[in-house]
Amino acid sequence: MKLTFSIYRYNPDVDNKPKMQDYSLEVAEGSDIMVLDALILLKEQDPTLAFRRSCREGVCGSDGLNMNGKNGLACITPLSDLTKKGGKIVIRPLPGLPVVRDLVVDMSQFYKQYERIKPYLITDGAQPPAGEFKQSPEERAKLDGLYECILCACCSTACPSFWWNPDKFVGPSGLLQAYRFLADSRDTATEERLADLDDAFSVFRCHGIMNCVSVCPKGLNPTKAIGHIKSMLLQRSV
């Protein structure tokens, strides 16, 4: 089976502007490989093709890409998902972030927002215990669906609010993590965290479009977490 790929190419050192380049790849009939495997085979044809990857099993979050218009991890997206409708398989970098080269984007803005929400336990200056920092099973259960985020940026780069205001709106990924620490029974900085989020942009630019939910490769629900943050902010101010 011969598949055609249309891949976004841009090398700022030599290209004036980005272009889409076609590649074709022979894949054994009846077999199915992941998009990342296909990219690795294409890189054998054309070693100048640049993309990121590391774990190749959906754990590290390096290979977030836009495939046929939808963000996801190349390493856990089977080619069969993209060939159903026929036609070319279109691969682009994650939307909305500056392109470093080909499919590699500059994630600084995304990490800056992550850093901003203080993604670590704050314990009022008290030294956390040397051994386990205990939680009841119920308290621990509150972190399920939050801690699994691998920071792949598929969600934030699918979110129009993040496209328009990446410097002011934290974005779904950062907000999911913000809620992860707001919901943590061991964290003492709830009030400070909320005070940092109550402006008109940081949280409230989320209009519940739920693009983030539809693309998250880990099946997480940032919109729900954002809903919880909004109600915490509301409760604090009424």
Place this chain on the structure above:
Amino acid sequence: MVMQAATLGRNGVQDFILLRCSAIILALYAIFIVGFLALTPELTYQSWAGFFGHIGTKVFSFVALIAFLAHAWIGLWQVLTDYVKPAGMRGMLQFLLNVVILAYVGFGIFALWGV
């Protein structure tokens, strides 16, 4: 902290509450008007004048106008901050649109007064 002098509430929470409350009021008002249209067998000048002459209708319409003011003010500010990046142009547009909103509200109030 993000600067936001041009919106209505003092922070995101106030904007959010104003937006939601005004949306509820506008939805109820829409139901109210549609209900009147549906339940009035024949629409005449008399039935309209009678409806808007009623003090309840007047008060509700006035409340709906204020809700419209808040809703449009905040909503347009959000749309403009998303799509219009040059600050000067955004400020101008916001000013013009807010004048239009105020003009509509003024027009509505005088129309109510007139009945």
